[in-house]
Amino acid sequence: MSIHEECGVFGVIGNPNSDIARDVYHGLYALQHRGQESCGIVVNDDGVFASHKDLGLVGEVFSENILSSLPGGRMAIGHVRYGTTGGNTVSNIQPMVVSHQKGNLALAHNGNLTNSLVLRDRLELSGAIFHSTSDTETICYMITRERLKCASIEQAVLSAVKYLKGAYSLVMMSATKLLAVRDPMGFRPLCYGRREDGSYVVASESCALDAVGAHFIRDVLPGEMIVFTMNDVESGAGPVSYTENCRDHRTPCIFEYIYFARSDSMIDSVSVHDTRVRAGKILAREYPVEADVVVGVPDSGLDAAIGYSIQSGIPYEIGLVKNKYVGRSFIAPSQQQRTDTVRIKLSPVRSVLSGKRVVLIDDSIVRGTTSKRIINILREAGASEIHLRISSPPFRHPCFYGVDVDSEDNLIANHHSTEEIAKMIGADSLGFLPIDDLGEMSGCASYCSACFDGNYPTAVPTDARKDRFERKLSQKE
Numbered sequence: 001m002s003i004h005e006e007c008g009v010f011g012v013i014g015n016p017n018s019d020i021a022r023d024v025y026h027g028l029y030a031l032q033h034r035g036q037e038s039c040g041i042v043v044n045d046d047g048v049f050a051s052h053k054d055l056g057l058v059g060e061v062f063s064e065n066i067l068s069s070l071p072g073g074r075m076a077i078g079h080v081r082y083g084t085t086g087g088n089t090v091s092n093i094q095p096m097v098v099s100h101q102k103g104n105l106a107l108a109h110n111g112n113l114t115n116s117l118v119l120r121d122r123l124e125l126s127g128a129i130f131h132s133t134s135d136t137e138t139i140c141y142m143i144t145r146e147r148l149k150c151a152s153i154e155q156a157v158l159s160a161v162k163y164l165k166g167a168y169s170l171v172m173m174s175a176t177k178l179l180a181v182r183d184p185m186g187f188r189p190l191c192y193g194r195r196e197d198g199s200y201v202v203a204s205e206s207c208a209l210d211a212v213g214a215h216f217i218r219d220v221l222p223g224e225m226i227v228f229t230m231n232d233v234e235s236g237a238g239p240v241s242y243t244e245n246c247r248d249h250r251t252p253c254i255f256e257y258i259y260f261a262r263s264d265s266m267i268d269s270v271s272v273h274d275t276r277v278r279a280g281k282i283l284a285r286e287y288p289v290e291a292d293v294v295v296g297v298p299d300s301g302l303d304a305a306i307g308y309s310i311q312s313g314i315p316y317e318i319g320l321v322k323n324k325y326v327g328r329s330f331i332a333p334s335q336q337q338r339t340d341t342v343r344i345k346l347s348p349v350r351s352v353l354s355g356k357r358v359v360l361i362d363d364s365i366v367r368g369t370t371s372k373r374i375i376n377i378l379r380e381a382g383a384s385e386i387h388l389r390i391s392s393p394p395f396r397h398p399c400f401y402g403v404d405v406d407s408e409d410n411l412i413a414n415h416h417s418t419e420e421i422a423k424m425i426g427a428d429s430l431g432f433l434p435i436d437d438l439g440e441m442s443g444c445a446s447y448c449s450a451c452f453d454g455n456y457p458t459a460v461p462t463d464a465r466k467d468r469f470e471r472k473l474s475q476k477e
């Protein structure tokens, strides 16, 4: 059982046409890279919530029939989720919808709370009954509990988030309001924009605003809550910002820039593509090598490969082609078939590689399995030398803020030096982005790089508490 999640959130308010579910569908499609295991849409039709959620990709879950069966409405939210082994149950699919004393609430969450186990314990002791294993349900409980004491949903959210620790980018919907909230450290991204028709759109990444024709307005600030009310949107007054939980110190996740986000997104005013190109330039400066061609591993290694090529003057070439149709739903071959799934996803361009000294760029080495396989493919295609450059520092620590990282024991950099890793994966040389260059790469003054250096910006759950919680959950299932 793991409680880690990688997700994407999306919301629309003020939509004048009846096709709101389709808008969310298009937004979620653009966020599919943030989660491929389940997804859902909740439409608010004059205060009545209708939803559809299931396991699978956006295109699989939302057939034409399903989309047209969802009602029209002026407001809707959606979610794509990647839950790791064991946590991928139907009850964990988002958005979550709860009915409480004062109405309905739908909530979509990206990130991981670091104190959800403490909060859940307290809630259960006071009589709360949980239906899922996800920390998102804890957030729903905290908000609805506060709602009983507060005059408005915004007051309830402002007071509930004071109890939450860790990473949360939230999009929420009540009968008449859409709310966007980002945790004070700003771990996960969240931004909003507006369309010509006056409707507002909130999304994890700006690429989803582009997909539905919304102009990017700005990022939701770390700690900020933005409230869009139907009346204000219709009158043109726009949203209201609450910044009382904002702080000076922020730590957005550096791995969003390295791997997780899409290259065409802007996060906190920084282009993801530009950071990756800068990472490639740094790698060329730090680890120069004589070579004939620079090749990136699609998709997230391509931008850094361009940067390496610009800085070194070595030509950039497409040496690996990715099969666009291999997704998470791909059925991995059995052990006996001995088929290498990387071979099905990536194929070498022999004319580019044969007899060449290749600089190969990828975004990360986690367990080392992928790099080893890719290097094999390149050797078989005739590459004479392979110099691997990685646009992140070595992975050493788990993430408690919403990125799924293998257990510390399985992280190759925890047991081997760079030279040993190079040997194990069959590279002629290997260089990781120096950890001190993450600031230059991202242009961020401060950030979370705990997966590389173990410096967690907040307290993280203790092992004893995690063990107890996981035991408790497995008894329930």
Ligand code: AMP
Binding pocket: 259, 300, 362, 363, 364, 365, 366, 367, 368, 369, 370, 371, 403, 404, 405
């Ligand atoms: P490996 O070293 O075999 O564990 O895999 C490394 C590859 O997995 C890299 O090329 C990344 O593109 C990809 N990767 C890195 N982190 C993650 C993650 N959290 N979830 C899914 N894929 C990842």
